[in-house]
Amino acid sequence: MKLTLRVWRQQNPETPGAMATYEVDNISADMSFLEMLDTLNEELTLAGDEPVAFDHDCREGICGACSLVINGDAHGPERTTTCQLHMRSFADGDTIDIEPWRASAFPVIKDLVVDRSSFDRIIQSGGYISAPTGTAPDAHATPVPKPDADFAFEHAECIGCGACVAACPNGSAMLFTSAKVNHLNVLPQGAPERETRSWTWWPRWTRRALAAAP
């Protein structure tokens, strides 16, 4: 199929960006969305232009690297990640808009690549169980009811891609944050730090204000 792509191009964080239009031809329905972009990039490179920068790695929907807003939707029209989206979801002649995550917490680095290190800082402020290596009791010492284990798993499954922030009108990371709190707080291993974990998740200014309160 033949497609028109309108892609966000931005040289670096300081320079303003703009949408640029490209035509691509001979796109097969079996291609993944990123393979379609690979095709565009091969052409741009041969023409001496800079290829479109985008984050990707596993291309299996698990690493959370890929992060495109496609026709206004984070990860595009299907319920999956950008890398698992296939061109059979589009029709010959379509025009497709491709943009980076838009959120002030995720500044653009280049083109479609954004800085998501804010997510790492959230995990650093309490998204863990303090269990130094070598201190663990036997794995069967504490049975975990299956429903709790399943609940923990379903929250731990989050791939940390940032689509929830990109899709939220307020650019909030509450889904990401609560997924981690739920994962750890439901498990008996996470229980001792339950209170402090939720406490440290609070924005620091709230804590300071509380501490100062009479």
Add this chain to the structure above:
Amino acid sequence: MPDYTQYATGEPVVDTKAPEGPVNERWDTRRFQAKLVNPANRRKHTVIVVGTGLAGGAAGATLAEQGYHVVQFCFQDSPRRAHSVAAQGGINAAKNYRNDGDSIHRLFYDTVKGGDFRARESNVHRLAQISVEIIDQCVAQGVPFAREYGGLLDNRSFGGVQVSRTFYARGQTGQQLLLGAYQALSRQIASGGVELHARTEMLDLIVVDGKARGIVTRDLVTGKIDTYFADAVVLATGGYGNVFYLSTNAMNSNATAIWRAHRRGAYMANPCFTQIHPTCIPRTGDHQSKLTLMSESLRNDGRIWVPKAKGDDRPADKIPEDERDYYLERIYPAFGNLVPRDIASRAAKNVCDEGRGVGPGGQGVYLDFAEAIQRMGRKAVEAKYGNLFDMYQRITDEDPYTVPMRIYPAVHYTMGGLWVDYDLQTTIPGLFAIGEANFSDHGANRLGASALMQGLADGYFVLPSTINDYLARNPHTDTVDAAHPAVAEAVAETEDRINLLLSVDGDRTPDSFHREIGELMWEYCGMARTDDGLRKALARIPEIREEFWRRIKVPGTGEQFNQSLEKANRIVDYLELAELMCLDALHRAESCGGHFREESQTPDGEAERRDEEFSYAAAWEFTATGGAPVLHKEDLVFEYVHPTQRSYA
């Protein structure tokens, strides 16, 4: 320049660190003999850890917990995205929670046998011992492994074994284990024990007076070339399967860190030992950028078959039961669909070569769940494999609940890697290699669910014990800085290479070269290898290299985020590594595990080892680009598991 194949054989390489004595006491003995660093002095020692996968993430967190100052790197934007995140099926441990006859000794035995007797017994035994502690550690961190209704951990079986010792978290075991390590690492980052540099790529190793003292890096956002110094350097940079272009590895996994270390003096061991995984989704066309694995766990319940007749192109449901060939169950009745990976892959290749393959181009075999759905019900199949089935459907647009999956073998894992001793130290003092980056535990074939086990064993338990000994014995009193000639030289070489890549301004893209070298390797150094084919590849590789430096085109500059430059820089190393892999495959004129030399097979087509000549690990020393390397042999001694011709029949 002398012919690349005219390599010299140097002094044997010996592991001097594994103690004598009964194999089950060696790890305790070694830990007791190892010197320690006083807790108060540890923060004065800096350790560089390159990589944040299971091996690196575990090592960084643990070293920082012990009090060392850790400086850690990954090229992704976050440590949580390391390629380990993609592991699906599970992790082995000799817990014997099933009471099905498992034990440390059995895991040890299975791994040595599964590796076709090309791994070091001391290391494998230690791995089996530690496996038990890994599960405890991960559960304590909150890894949500699958559980049964009684609240205890569930297990499944993997290929090449007859017990159920694989722990799993649905089809996302790697993700959950990695998040455990990542969270432990995050805790150390927050407390200042680990200084993390994401989106930063190591491009060279700094060796001063024969010891590893630092690395040269490029900041992938700004393009800035930097240097970092330390008392020891740990490489946890994963495998090099992407030399084949198409593989199940993540797109950015690469060989640069280990290859640069190899060029600086670290020996590369058994580079030709590559694992071809039997159950991957077949390719659909030339646009294919990577291959997707369908977890081996599917072979627990899926049955593999092809039509009995050549060229039978009826749809699967129109082929009656008695015209189907469940070839693994037929040839290997004892293990059936759960034979080790190398055997399952070769069998698939054989039936496809006979013209009985299915799907486009006849490059596929069926993995059929009809019987499992009948036996367990669709719900149970969904609960066990739901996410894998969904992924398959998304990629192929076919519903595996009603139409059998089509699968074909693909490059998946590299057993070869940097040569390390029992302490996981390379031949460069102060340089350690852990996880898939080293060669240590899997011999010529890795068993399923054993890479996660090895990465975590190395990272949480082995390296944090053995590195103490090195640090205690090698107190560095001198400081190394940017002015040191060895540092200046490494930086200059890195800058020159980048400038050269940017200045050629030719007419071929980095991907076109990557694809070319990948196809060559798959053809001649893939599932079946011959003397003749390998020589062809060895003649061709220098030509591709020459063409690369004449025709490569890298747009943009070095002082910016530049993904073309990153790729091109990695291909430079593939073009050298590929040559060594072919030479290693050529010199090893036997078949073993994943290395199948057509000249060396039994009458019924199985791999035939030649122990009298090849019972050694081949450790190669670098001389010059395109120059013949020097072979150092490490003789393998089997005191406990006696080499036999593997049989899974």
